[in-house]
Amino acid sequence: MEKQKNYYDVLEIPPTASQEEIQQGYVRAKNAYSLDSLALYSLMTKDECDSILNLIEEAYSIISDPMKRQQYDEARGLNKDFNYHERLRASDNFKRNDSPDSKLDAQLGTDKTPNEGNVKRIVASKKFALDYQENPEMEERITQTIDYTGDFLKEVREYKNVDILRMSEMTKVSKTYLKYIEDEAITKLPATVYVRGFVYQYAKCLKLNPEMVASSYLNRIKELKG
Structure with missing residues (x-):
């Protein structure tokens, strides 16, 4: 529950x-x-x-x-x-x-x-298709991971062959904020509600569980802030 x-x-x-x-x-x-x-x-x-x-x-x-x-x-x-x-x-x-x-x-x-x-829904199209060579070991790591850090998000993005520019185009989030998210630059991130929206869409575009990833990442940021 x-x-x-x-x-x-x-x-x-x-x-x-x-x-x-x-x-x-x-x-x-x-x-x-x-x-x-x-x-x-x-x-x-x-x-x-x-x-x-x-x-x-x-x-x-x-x-x-x-x-x-x-x-x-x-x-x-x-x-x-x-x-x-x-x-x-x-x-x-x-x-x-x-x-x-x-x-x-x-x-x-x-x-x-x-x-x-x-508010426009991102639809399944070629624009959001992921073209990468699957690695069973990496796929297993993704499946088993429940604690998402900025480093791991970046690792998944690069594994799925999505550069930062394309991620920005897919999510409509600026490259600057995407880098802040990956670097866990807590002093430069916007308000929590915005971070949640950004990470939610980041995860969605990478075919991850967006709700779990967003919640996990926000918990991570909360811990870093103390």
Whole structure:
């Protein structure tokens, strides 16, 4: 069974986040996976984006409500010394004074029907065909690997005879960011939501399991950041 998502990780906020930080995390996440996000242009299908957006909404609905948040935290042993009653009052004041709903509409945009053409599905075609000599030993390594590093991604890319320029053309990700991913240049990588999209498509183009590779790589980056 898939491990349950951590709602704080989904919104990229700490477990002790304030109401304002929760809103900011929600806005960042929504913008990152919106249909008109340039960072995801041609990277993910509409269904994939919708799935992530639904998870973002689910996370926000729980974490932004102090009572639901308390139940969520208690079930996971988080924020044991957290004053939820005080946070509830702060939440009420925040809603009255800052009108977060209207702010969210302004920050997320008022267009409820964005142009779906901005997210195009990568289709199977000659452009994405892989032409390489299979090596049983390497194929076995790929099959057995569950922890993906930048070095191993590069090794697989080169093994499958895809140079960095072609990978950039296939993924619509700049060569610079692809090299940052392979070099694990953590200080130069963009926000986590973008890295996930880039690595997801990188893996997809190499006929790897994109969900597993993206999750594994992000765990690797998290460890490197300490």
